[in-house]
Amino acid sequence: MNRSNSGANLPALRSHNAALVLDLLRVAGGAGISRLELAERTGLTPQAVSKITARLRAEGLAAEAGHRASTGGKPRTVLRLVPDAGYAVGLHLDRDELTVVLVDLSGAVAVSSTAPLDFGAPADEVLAAATDAVTAVRDGGAGTGDRRVLGVGVAVPGSLDHRGGVLHRVTGFPQWDGYPLRDALAVRTGLPVVVDKDTNAAALGLALRAAGGGDFAYLHLGTGLGAGLVLGGAVHRGARTAAGEFGHQTVELDGPVCGCGGRGCIEALCLAAVARGDVAEAARVLGTGAANLVGLLDIDRVVLGGRTVAADPETYVRGVRAVVDERAGRGGADAPVPVVVAGGGDRPVAEGAAQLVLAPLFGRAAGADGA
Amino acid sequence: MNRSNSGANLPALRSHNAALVLDLLRVAGGAGISRLELAERTGLTPQAVSKITARLRAEGLAAEAGHRASTGGKPRTVLRLVPDAGYAVGLHLDRDELTVVLVDLSGAVAVSSTAPLDFGAPADEVLAAATDAVTAVRDGGAGTGDRRVLGVGVAVPGSLDHRGGVLHRVTGFPQWDGYPLRDALAVRTGLPVVVDKDTNAAALGLALRAAGGGDFAYLHLGTGLGAGLVLGGAVHRGARTAAGEFGHQTVELDGPVCGCGGRGCIEALCLAAVARGDVAEAARVLGTGAANLVGLLDIDRVVLGGRTVAADPETYVRGVRAVVDERAGRGGADAPVPVVVAGGGDRPVAEGAAQLVLAPLFGRAAGADGA
DNA sequence: GCCACTTAAGCAACGCTGTTGCCATAGTGC
DNA sequence: GCACTATGGCAACAGCGTTGCTTAAGTGGC
Incomplete structure (x- = not known):
């Protein structure tokens, strides 16, 4: 279990396991997932999964959806989430x-x-x-x-x-x-x-599109520059909901003055580059901040978004990826951290x-x- | 409960609650803590706490240690951790x-x-x-x-x-x-x-000296510059144990070349300042990185350590605190983030x-x- | 000095959890 | 058509925290 500060009783146990199963059903999507797969993934016994899924089906949250091919015995029944529940x-x-x-x-x-x-x-x-x-x-x-x-x-x-x-x-x-x-x-x-x-x-919406508890960062470049962090599958907010103050990190000591009163803030540098039409430089600055973030938190995936990025997504992705990859290479990482752009304009x-x-x-x- | 990917059964429930109680006993230290306080803190019923503490006492992990003053009824029995268990x-x-x-x-x-x-x-x-x-x-x-x-x-x-x-x-x-x-x-x-x-x-050792699940950063300045992060009471390592790469964050675009191959790394700037004896500048650079970190993660407490810091702790604390406080003031935070130095040389x-x-x-x- | 009151902690019964052992079901392959 | 295999449900079970009640151990009024 976790390091939350609250004790756990049987209802909490029950809802924890139900949430776990529900999350696996969600990630499986239309393809569905069988009871035994759920048991393997959760570490629960097949019988426990049967009971849990029976409850979910009774509540209308899950449903059976066909069967897999047999592997020599009774074929597995596929379960899926009922989206309109x-x-x-x-x-x-x-x-x-x-x-x-x-x-x-x-x-x-x-x-x-x-x-x-x-x-x-x-x-x-x-x-x-x-x-x-x-x-x-x-x-x-x-x-x-x-x-x-x-x-x-x-x-x-x-x-x-x-x-x-x-x-x-x-x-x-x-x-x-x-x-x-x-x-x-x-x-x-x-x-x-x-x-x-x-x-x-x-960040939460984009992180949920993928499975698992990977560490995820969303960088938003619009009228300002901010970040959303998803660590271990949940939004990291900090005690004061103040986490994600990405735009006012200093990336140039004694750099140009920023609107916030500081100097050399990444937001000021990035927006200045955008203002003079130097998208490549804006992407490089953004990439520097992204690389700082990836190195600091061992982030698994970086997604870029916001209107400014949407205006020229390829340049930003290329520029950011170049800086992140270059830094990762120096650190000796095996696989590069994926850098992609969020689709759908502002709807994410x-x-x-x-x-x-x-x-x-x-x-x-x-x-x-x-x- | 948490967002771990594994299901929870009764033994897991039991050890979760036992760990929770044990942690409260640890934090309480020599002063001890009563059963009812444990119940309030954990959200468990007093009876559940009685059972849990009875098990812990049977295992030799906890012991009764006197009584509190009565508040009109039976005085509370104080429990404490048995350190040499x-x-x-x-x-x-x-x-x-x-x-x-x-x-x-x-x-x-x-x-x-x-x-x-x-x-x-x-x-x-x-x-x-x-x-x-x-x-x-x-x-x-x-x-x-x-x-x-x-x-x-x-x-x-x-x-x-x-x-x-x-x-x-x-x-x-x-x-x-x-x-x-x-x-x-x-x-x-x-x-x-x-x-x-x-x-x-x-970072873990220093974070455990305080209670709760606050977010904590340890910055180590010795032959290199690194960080340890404790988020929510546990060490944040990232998927590849690569988190905490603090020293090679860029704080000066196109700055001097660092041994890692990058430019403007905070470690290079900081160590260069140390080498030329400019401790105040080293502290300012370190403080810039600390402020970046505090803003990004909404860190509650920053502790400095390492041999270089130990050589002139007051200058470093003062310099780092100045930058962190100044940045926090701009963000409108109420209470400043404490910046202190780790005692005990390398033993932490x-x-x-x-x-x-x-x-x-x-x-x-x-x-x-x-x- | 006694009694009423208050608070703390334990005992016993209970409901509910996941687990275990066993059996029915539904396929494949000889 | 039979043997085999894998899936999934039924029933009994051990163990968890909870509830209702009782006992223990103090304070304060008269």
Whole structure:
């Protein structure tokens, strides 16, 4: 088990194992997975897996889906996740745009929409727009009978308190400082709400597309430069939800002054290169930060995103990969760390926000740090 | 529970809760802790705590130690860890020196010794010296009746594979590349052996002196510059035990060439400043890296160590603290991140190595990453 | 000095967990 | 058609924390 500070009883044991199985079903996707594979992966006995999957089937979360070819005996029964057993709303509040998605348990987007937003408007107006967007996707799309919506995940720019769901100051929008977004939206929608930084949401969503507990970094280059970290399968937030402050790391001692008051911040250098059209240099600077990160945390995979990257993804991937590979080569690493770009424009953030709600179901809630 | 990839059964549940209680007893130290406090901290019922502590007492790991003052009813019985219920050997193999310690469950050093070592000598010779040192501390000291030694933790410089206990190349000592140190020493001593990087060991040992699952960084400045990270109470190693590569992060784009082949590595800049006697500049450079780290991971506490730091601890602490505080102030953090220096010269590494053996007892084994 | 009250800790019964031993089911191959 | 193999469920079981109640050990009022 883990190093969480709380004791475990039988219900906790049960939900831990159920989450584990559910996560394996999720990762298996449409292909499904058999009971014996589940037993091997979890270390539980086949009988225990049978009991657990029976419960999941009774709850409607899992279903049998055909059989594998026999290997000399009774063929294995394939189980898969029932995607529409639950949904989550993902809401991305950006500075000028609102994106909302409805995703099912498998992570597939059922409904999605985008609208302009003035994040600088009074809180009530923004909240009303957000509430309307949530209501719209809950009722939208075809076959909208009785969808079980588990909650709303909200991704916002800037720093905040994840535990309390309270925003801190967002650069350029001081009126949000101290605003209890989680509780306010929970009252309006009648749903549980989780709030997190946009980069954390994106990182979670992108990390969940792959299996396992690998360590993962998402680097977002848009109007600013930030990072989301997923360590051991869960978002690493730190005690104050302040982790991921990637843009203001110093990569040039006594370098040019940054808007934050520091000197030689990677964000300032990167954005300056972008501003003068030197994409290759921006990618090299970004790659330097990525290489620092990979070396420091032994990250397994780096994903780039954000509008600026989306404008010229190949140059950024090539530039970042070059720096990361070169550094890794010096360290004697065997396999290079993959560097890829996130697809889908800004939607990964909204999808990741929805995953903030779903992740606990799959045992991927953060540990002692940011739960 | 956690996001480990393995299922949990009743014995796992039991040992999880036992470890949790044991960790609270360890942190409480000589002051002890009552059953009801344990119940509050763990979230378990008082009755469950009674059962768990009864088992621990039966195994000799815990004992009753007096009573608290009454608050109107039966006074609480204080429980404490029995330190000599188990010991661990910590071995620090450095480039020119061998340090060995015997610590008890509470982390107190019972026996300790240091001897010169030629790490460049043939492996057999080094191993023989290490084995002798282990044997000496097992039998050394007073009242050496029947100490239960749980294992040997070994800290070595340079990169390695923690899982397999195999060394990679150590700068300047290529003959160790691929050497199966763990198994070799396990055979010679007849004890379980755990191998880790010196910085990781030091970080673990220093982090365990405080309670809780805070995120902690140890920065070691000696012949090189490295870091050990403790996230959520356990060492963060990454999938390849490569995390903590702090010294070769770039803090000056196109800066001076470093021995690693890169440019502007923090290690090169820091050591260059040390070489020309500019301790304040070295501290500033180190502080820049520390601030990068604190911002990226939302680290709670930074500890400095290593011979170079030990030569002028106050200047380093002051310099690093200045940079970290200044950066934190810009980010709007409330409380400054403490920056302190590790006491005890090189012994923290050996003590931490011993904690590599003890940590699992207290539920602080690494998670999916490096277990 | 006695009694009422409060708090701590243990005993016994209980519900629920995963495990074990055994059996039914459903295929393959001779 | 039979022997064999692998899958998966049924039933009994040991062990976990929980619940309800009892006993132990103090304080404070009268």
